[in-house]
Amino acid sequence: MTAISAMGENGAAAAFVMIDLDGFKEINDTNGHQAGDEVLLAIAARLKSIAPEGASVARLGGDEFAVILPTLAANTDTVENWASSMIAEVAQPIETDIGPLAVTISAGIAVQDRGDAVGELESAARNLMHRADLAMYHAKKEGRNRYCWFNEAMEIEAQVRREMEAAIRSGLERGEFSPHYEQQIDLETGKLVGFEMLARWHSPDLGFVSPEIFIPVAENCGLIGPLSESLIRRALSDAQSWHPSLTLSVNISPMQLRDPWFPQKLLKLLINSEFPPARLDVEISEKCLRENLSAVQTMIVSLKNLGVRVSLDDFGTGFASLTQLRTLPFDRVKIDRSFVGELRRVAEAAVGAEQHREHQDHIVSTLVSLGQGLQIPVTAEGVEDDSILETLRSMGEMKGQGYLYGKPEDAAAVIKRLSELDMLAERARTSPSNDPDEQRKSA
Numbered sequence: 188m189t190a191i192s193a194m195g196e197n198g199a200a201a202a203f204v205m206i207d208l209d210g211f212k213e214i215n216d217t218n219g220h221q222a223g224d225e226v227l228l229a230i231a232a233r234l235k236s237i238a239p240e241g242a243s244v245a246r247l248g249g250d251e252f253a254v255i256l257p258t259l260a261a262n263t264d265t266v267e268n269w270a271s272s273m274i275a276e277v278a279q280p281i282e283t284d285i286g287p288l289a290v291t292i293s294a295g296i297a298v299q300d301r302g303d304a305v306g307e308l309e310s311a312a313r314n315l316m317h318r319a320d321l322a323m324y325h326a327k328k329e330g331r332n333r334y335c336w337f338n339e340a341m342e343i344e345a346q347v348r349r350e351m352e353a354a355i356r357s358g359l360e361r362g363e364f365s366p367h368y369e370q371q372i373d374l375e376t377g378k379l380v381g382f383e384m385l386a387r388w389h390s391p392d393l394g395f396v397s398p399e400i401f402i403p404v405a406e407n408c409g410l411i412g413p414l415s416e417s418l419i420r421r422a423l424s425d426a427q428s429w430h431p432s433l434t435l436s437v438n439i440s441p442m443q444l445r446d447p448w449f450p451q452k453l454l455k456l457l458i459n460s461e462f463p464p465a466r467l468d469v470e471i472s473e474k475c476l477r478e479n480l481s482a483v484q485t486m487i488v489s490l491k492n493l494g495v496r497v498s499l500d501d502f503g504t505g506f507a508s509l510t511q512l513r514t515l516p517f518d519r520v521k522i523d524r525s526f527v528g529e530l531r532r533v534a535e536a537a538v539g540a541e542q543h544r545e546h547q548d549h550i551v552s553t554l555v556s557l558g559q560g561l562q563i564p565v566t567a568e569g570v571e572d573d574s575i576l577e578t579l580r581s582m583g584e585m586k587g588q589g590y591l592y593g594k595p596e597d598a599a600a601v602i603k604r605l606s607e608l609d610m611l612a613e614r615a616r617t618s619p620s621n622d623p624d625e626q627r628k629s630a
């Protein structure tokens with residue numbers, strides 16, 4: 188705030204640089220707050236030493252800093268050169284009491300609009316800060332450890348994001364999100380063995396919104412936890428009508444993986460629904476293994492202590508090393524659909540694709556044998572047609588799921604399917620109605 192009013196007073200500032208440390212929370216969590224404080228002090232000192240003459244450096248709070256560059260320094264090339272060297276300088280390891288720590292920063296840069304009237308300097312400064320903040324957010328999204336200039340598109344994007352956030356918030360209150368279920372099949376016998384729950388959103392204003400759109404927004408605005416928990420609660424209740432041999436798989440977000448209370452929350456959901464933990468499978472994406480591995484390990488152990496199973500999702504797309512696969516006690520690996528689906532596209536392609544097909548077979552069969560070698564059961568995602576199914580069956584025992592078995596369906600459609608297969612739970616069979624909504628009302 189002091190920095191902003193300083194801008195307002197002298198009116199000389201021309202570029203506002205918003206700086207945020209990358210992954211500072213993890214640094215604190217892993218190394219303790221004292222090391223975190225040492226890092227903050229060292230970075231503040233580095234920013235001061237590298238700032239051009241006439242610039243002001245301020246800590247805005249937490250792990251956020253701002254640098255205000257004077258008019259003279261504000262031509263694009265000078266600012267860019269300075270920003271690049273600032274980022275490189277800050278990334279040098281910092282000597283702390285517990286040893287050297289390296290931390291990177293993301294920065295957003297906005298340049299003052301010269302059309303602003305003198306009397307409106309304070310609001311102009313706030314606007315500038317807001318724009319630099321949007322640019323910084325963009326730098327984070329682009330992969331951190333970099334700077335971005337503000338542009339108008341970011342303002343529009345932010346507006347869309349705010350509207351989507353508001354829609355998610357009210358959608359959550361109004362129960363617009365519903366669990367859908369994708370069948371999981373034992374490829375050997377062709378028998379239904381369980382379902383993976385997938386989130387679906389039908390918004391009265393926006394129509395059907397893809398989870399690829401709403402999940403990242405919910406993750407960003409901190410709503411993913413409540414959203415996921417409400418869907419898991421409903422899924423556990425839906426699954427009570429299923430035959431006891433059927434399992435329920437749920438996906439959890441990296442945000443939930445970082446929440447030390449998540450196992451407690453899940454335990455509460457399990458107890459309230461009286462659902463046997465052994466029938467619940469929690470899927471963790473391989474991408475999560477990139478961050479704090481010891482935290483992931485602790486989480487997996489806590490989940491397994493509840494009695495639930497833990498699967499490695501999107502296997503093949505992340506960076507799991509053999510060592511990680513051996514150390515982390517996964518109960519199952521799920522081969523990503525991008526590899527499995529490719530088996531068909533290659534089969535459909537013209538002559539000459541034979542070699543490519545063998546290559547894809549090779550990737551899938553390597554992932555399968557990796558699972559077999561580690562004695563971890565395998566599920567193949569993206570089973571889209573019979574030719575894929577045949578190829579997979581030739582590779583050994585596994586479960587599969589995909590559009591060959593139909594699209595994910597809602598709770599009522601699942602009940603209908605199970606009733607036809609004679610796979611309803613005893614209590615659902617004796618219930619006067621097989622409609623889950625009716626059951627919920629009468630419960």
Ligand SMILES: [Mg+2]
Pocket residue numbers: 383438470500501
């Ligand atoms: Mg999954």
